[in-house]
Amino acid sequence: MKRIRGDAALSSFRDALAESVKTGTLAKLVFGGPVDASSPKNVTARLVDVKGGTRLQIVEKSPGRDKTSNVDLADAAAALDANLSRYRHADLFTTAGTWRLEQREKQPWNLVHEPAEVRAAPSRSHDREKQHRIGGVDDTPWLMAFGLVSPDGKPTADGKDKLVQIRRFVEILDHLLTDAPRTAPIRVVDMGCGKGHLAVATAVWLARSGFAGVDVVGVELRPALVDGANALVRKFAIPGVRFVAGTIADAPLEGADVVIALHACDTATDDAFARAVAVNARLIVGSPCCHKQVRPQLQAPPGLVSAMRHGILLDRQAELLTDALRADLLGAAGYAARVFEWVATEHTGRNVMIAAERSDVVDRDKSRADALELATTWHIGQQRLAEALGVTLRTGTPAAS
Template sequence: MSKPAFLQHIKESLQGGTFVKLTLSKPFQKSSSLQNLYVRPIEIKNETVLNFLFRHLTQDETKNFDFEEGLKEVAKYLETHFKNAVLCTTTIDYTLLTSKKGKTTLQKKAVTREIEDVSHDKQKKKRSTAESTYLQKLGISDSQGNIIPKMADKYRQINKFLEIMESLLDSASLPPKPKIVDMGSGKGYLTFALYDYLTQKGLDVQVTGIELRKDLVDFCNQAATELGFDGLNFLDQPIEEYNDNDIDILIALHACDTATDDALAKGIASKAALIVSAPCCHKQIRKQLKGKPAENPILKYGIFKERQYEMVTDTIRALLLEREGYESKIFEFVSNEHTRKNVMLVGINHHNTRNSEQSTTKIQEIKKEFGIEYQQLERLLGD
């Protein structure tokens, strides 16, 4: 009777205005794409509805339901998909647990919690405000704290990046003083942003940017010194020559071609808790297959061939991360209107056992289908 009682508590909290949020977790099938379901109330056109966030391995999906429809959806997913659930109300947290034998139990815990602002149209939270001094130093805002119009896209990218990192950091197991390495840091826009954001949250972090261009490294080091960012420094050297394996978070955004593979290999070798990359160029497999006839009709057209090889490359990289015990995710980083290189590949180290056989089989099938001899990350990992 635990499940019907849990659903009744949801219904009563909705009717009584005490509902705060609901989380469904632990799928019956471990291989399921859908990993979590998050439910919260939002207000749209003066009407409160339930917003469902379906968290899949590779993407998120949202839908809105009225209270009655939403309750039916929750009941359906508790019956067919998820073992556990947590209902948070203003006064009591209810936890529904399902044992390996299918027995359900319901736990209660008294709390004091306020209702959150449910307005869907409220201004989006900015994790980097226009007044931040590092934005002025990097030429994104002026001395009055106004974003320079031509840098508006970069400012949006910074806040989107920090939003993503905020979520990923909640999923990672990090030491008290995490060491972060940004490989291919460029002018350091996102490197400075992450350091500023984490230190503002009170975290003691050490952030290192790796960049080939010495003029950019000198500029960034001087800026960090002038800003008093004592835990931030930059080194001018190739990614493959960086030999410090003490990395907790590895970042590689738009590291060109196989530099992405160099960075991923460094992160895996360090057993980094979190690997965050935005792959770029994808030349290695294209060069390898140049001139070879393609049986797949999709690959008859050059533009499709390029996109297909990008997807193949990043899929193999994701499978290699899974093979090494990481949970891998691929999702959109920024909108296509800003850049077509907008895919983010993430690896979260849950310290799982290596998923060698299954992932290796999938990689071999992809290579056989497309006539690929090797992908660079395979070689860097010793395959």
């Protein structure tokens, strides 16, 4: 490991970056820690092969939207240089090693360079985000043990939907953790993990992504599932993942960086989110399951009575409002939350994802006011996440029928 301070750090970083663009050895560059709130949350760059040749693909990531541009290599240095004054740190990953450039407030630049042990060629696929990180031949034994693939690695009839789900979930984590430093250990807790497919897939992917020290904990109510999952990881010697029996409310969560929950039943999703907020996790990602708590409370505001007259519409309205409320409540707790469809309906009807990243710039008061207004409008007096976060919902005047 080599450390450089001051202006020499900055010029060494620029040289390493220019060299990696010139030689095509750039794997990824991440600017993080915006100096002011108007900058995107982070900026990433990588080389991509497109029709006209190789370009530098720059992605500016802000809550709710990403802006992507493909820049000519001749303009790469200029396009990236402006970010050095907009961000507190930059991580450069090349096939030759990693460089972390950092500037704390009023301190000189600091550069840490670590040469790579393994010099793998960086992927230039334009569609890297769509590549499956889980499901190659190395994964066949444990995926087979879960019943998700057959010996030839092909998805089984019963397992194909779950396989698509865990691959896609991991891709989303990959995207959301782009700027998480690989040099630090990472702890992920999977709440209501069931048989443990997602927890194992997450641990395998985190280790492959170069995180130093992976600890994934699956929490599950049913001890038989926990025993089965622990036996599986022992049998296939999969490091960095373990399972504990117990409730989400009592789950060991200290030091969790990321909390995930895939189809945790009804208000178990709220419990998972509330616990994640309580330990100040940097990232919360959950796809909710059934939405029973809010449904019987709903009363349509004027003009929307027919939208609630039929059971199916009431179900969907309850889902929509519960997840909207959850996103606002997470905002009120200091998280920038996004709600999106994460997998096609054919693989699961429960295909809404809430992804919330801890944020200094989220408008907590506005999110709280939005949550209260939504609850009042629809006559929602009780919602588990609101209760857990200490937000008192007040119902409005019942709508005239």
